[in-house]
Amino acid sequence: MAAVRVEEVLAAAEEQEAEKRRSVVVEKELELEFDLGNLLALDRNPPPAAGLRGAGPQREAQLLALARDNTQLLVAQLWELPAERAGGAGGPLVARLPEPTFRLPREKPPPRPKPPTRWEQFARLKGIRRRKRTSLVWDEQAKEWRRRWGYRRAGGDPARAWLAEVPAGADPEEDQFARLRREKRERVARNELNRLRNLARAHRAGAAVPAAPLHPTGHQSKEELSHVARVARVSTASLGRFQPRLPKEPAEPPSRSGGRKRRFEPLLGNLAAERSRQLELLKDMGSKKPVLDITRAVNKQLRQEEAEAAAAKGKKQSQRGKRGRRQQRAGRSSRKSGARRQQQQRPAGSGGGKRKKA
Template sequence: MASNSQHVVENVLKQTALLEKKLKTTEVTKDIDVELDPGNLLSVDPNPINVKEFRQNREAFLKSVARDNTQLLFNNIWKLPVERVDEVILVQIPDATTNLPREKHVPKSNPLTRWEQYSKVKGIHKRKKSRKVWDEEEKKWVPRWGYGSKNDEEKDWVLEVPANADPYEDQFMKKRKDKKERVAKNEFQRLRNIARAQKLKIPGQGVKPKTLTKKPEVSMAIQAAKQSTASIGKFERKLPKEKPTRQMGKKRKFDPVCGNMADERSRETAILNSMNRKKPQIDVTKAVNKEIQEDQDYQRAQKGERKKPGRSTKKAKGSKKALPTVKKRKSGGKSKKGKSR
């Protein structure tokens, strides 16, 4: 039995030694104190990096430094006041001392609407309404709005006709129309609040007619009003001295589905010509005349002659070819070689 117990103790000691080698101690020493901010759970290590160890094994070195700094942070956290709530240990973390930058800018507060401004001046406080209200007819709590509410349109299977209303008027249609007008009014007020917040010009309710002062604007407005009918102004009455209005806008043209081959060839030729117009055009006549002139100048330079002032290439009027103009000499004159003509 003694040998067995001694063997067990030796095994436990070996396992403990191995565990101590794997687990490092909680005491960490640094040459320069690490700056700790428990409020942000932040630790800043100002110690210089050992370049030799870093180059030998980068991953192991970074893990070792991160482990030591984290251990120092947790040591500092366990020094803070601790309390137990429902068998859970809680630590009272102090306020942060390091100002960390925000990822996004601070959100701006929405501008006040007209009602919010009025309620602020008058001291009106908004009270939160309950989700359900009591319905006396059904003797139960129903939603304040939405499906199954007190004002649900499906519940009104009969409506009372007011005394001052038309007895043949559809009250159901009138109720739906009034609801649409209320929704449109709320949407208009919402858009007006947005425009006021952006300091834009706010129009009044309804569409104001535009004042037309110029004659073309008036004629265009009359033509648009006439063509706004179902027949596009075909059966509209005309004034006694009214001039026929011209066609407003461009009329679209469509090519026939089964056309002639000659027409198709001409269309393709027109497309190619339009594409070639965009390229720079070459004046063949001018290029040929320039080549002739350069050839003549080169031949004169080889013979040692000077360019005569009378010989020049001018483009004759009404012709496409440029002919050299030769100045006539007087009779009896001598040539350059001394021979008379």
């Protein structure tokens, strides 16, 4: 068995201790800037240029070591924050982060405000203010607190009551329960139609994008100039098919949509976006609720109402025409019967008839 020197054991122990100390202690020439609200650390120290040249395992090791040291400094700053136990004494130890100092840019633009509905416009015009009311009211019949509207509301549904009051001036033979059910169906259909109209109006308002200025400003970019040229080309009756082309313009004239109608995604691209699209497609296929096209539904309802109004108007005109033709036929038949009676009243020797030859 080989003898182990004391100097080697001490050197190994010192190296082990230095490695442990290096895992928690990081020395930097310039102090890092921290934004603990965003969990952000800014390192302004220049990286070693010799280790980052080229691509290889040495470069990857240098970048990994740099990221590890900066993360260690950020974690050390987090441990200096005041901490508390979440959910009692046995809960995890959490730290309250301060307010962020850096304003990070948004990935997407802020959402546009929703356009007001017809009722909101009317309320704003008339000065009607919304008063907050409690959702529960006392029901005298059930002797308990119930909802103001909806299922099991206070007072119950009048269409399902066992007794219905006949209004003054109403037909006593009319079924009041059927009338209440019919009025409820009409209210539900009217509210649904108004909801679809509001959604269609909001969809049209959200899809409307202000057009770019077409007047020359002196510092227009290439995209603006191409947009202006495309708009000027498709403004003709032939959509620019017979217009003379510019020197470097493509042979096929652009469409009104700017060539965005037939758009194909690249075969090799963003896999996360493709995965999200496929998941949305599977979600729509597995959902029992049908996908509703708001604009198409509203347009269909409007066309149906216009067709019904036109059919009712045509039916009234046809009834008026039939009444007039019936009166004309009645007048003709009365004239014919009068002429027939006059012929019967004439004497036999009158010269009104034809003479026979001898």
